[in-house]
Amino acid sequence: MTAKNSESRSGKTRDTLIRSAIEVFGRAGYDAASTRAIADRAGANQALISYHFGGKKGLYLAVFEYIGVEMRQVLGPIAKQVTTAIQALPAGSAGQRELVVPLLCQILDGLLEVMARPESESWARIILREQQDPTEAFDLIWDFFVGKMLGLVTHLVAIGSGMDENSDACKVRAEMTLGQVLIFLIARGTTARHMQWSELGSSEQALIRQQLRHSLERQFSTEVSPP
């Protein structure tokens, strides 16, 4: 196989096409995004999509592969950090429970920051669309993004709430926790009107983080909760 590195001529074209495709797919959705629009934005010939990716669907998959790699680079370190922080303390210890809220904040803040970046706004849109009708493309990011991050959150929620990590109740609780921050990425239309925010800038993110921390502290404080 010829090198896919972005140094070669072929590699550069692939890169440009993928980057353009992320924008167009994100804005229009898979079906409404025309290969011509993608090629035009990339300053490339339309036929190159078939040549390099085998077709529109191939390009779409390449986009998810690309996003998966980028996402791993940003969220990977956070995931590792959180994992080691938990494992550093004995399971069930009070110290571990005290870590739950700050670690949850760390994960959710990272998620918010990554997905709210102007560059990755298209990511969020693409993933959200795929989310509603998962195709094979979803597999390319599920393992890490959802599997790993959601798994970590579930683990933390289990520690913080005393629930069994493998119980449905705990998983539900974990998704609810994620929902508290994801809502701002998903319901941008509503947020824009409700808050009269034109963008999800740093000050808006700070406010969300602040309220998120309050909420998490209330939910997973170290006091015992009623059975």
Next chain:
Amino acid sequence: MTAKNSESRSGKTRDTLIRSAIEVFGRAGYDAASTRAIADRAGANQALISYHFGGKKGLYLAVFEYIGVEMRQVLGPIAKQVTTAIQALPAGSAGQRELVVPLLCQILDGLLEVMARPESESWARIILREQQDPTEAFDLIWDFFVGKMLGLVTHLVAIGSGMDENSDACKVRAEMTLGQVLIFLIARGTTARHMQWSELGSSEQALIRQQLRHSLERQFSTEVSPP
């Protein structure tokens, strides 16, 4: 204007087309949904879409009008019930604060129930899509669905948390609260894998409601929260 009631021949055709359009738009999205597919599913001629709605876009708007009416019928009573319950008690009273969690549950349970119904699964998909790129169609449901329901939640959160109802912090908190339940409607793909749920049936909804209540009680219990 000739009657639009579903008794007349014209009215029946309009009704059938709208119902079919909800399914097709929901499954495929606006662009990917072809007028022929909509007409076929409705057992009608494709040209009738232009005749009755002026075109594809007109049909799309009619769909939102339809959804808006239906949603009002289901959520309207809940909204009224909650409003009167709050107003029955003096503002700032302890009794009012005690109502916050049950009333929030009532709203969110209603939302979950409505949007999780098999018939309205398509609604959720259409609204979510529109949410990401709001067009004029969004206006047809914003006022009630988001404006009113979100407004009520914001009001309850204000009472429960002691925040100023008009502050950004309170609005953020309200959206976070809604996010806890909406995530299950939005991230079906993730939920399906994480929980290994094939549908959002009554037992699944019951589990969500239960955890939701726990979470809300922790967040908005009557104890004073730190400033």
Next chain:
DNA sequence: TTGATTAATTTAATCACTTGATTAAAATGG
């Protein structure tokens, strides 16, 4: 109750246009 008249509705055919993919020729660079 008839049968003709008329407007509203439905149908089939066709319009110009865009879609994703393919092809053969041209260009590029090692």
Next chain:
DNA sequence: CCATTTTAATCAAGTGATTAAATTAATCAA
């Protein structure tokens, strides 16, 4: 020179919209 990559032209299929003809149902006169 030659393999790789890019280009322009073309394909069949599908798009939303429009048209004129056909059908339906209601109205009025007898």
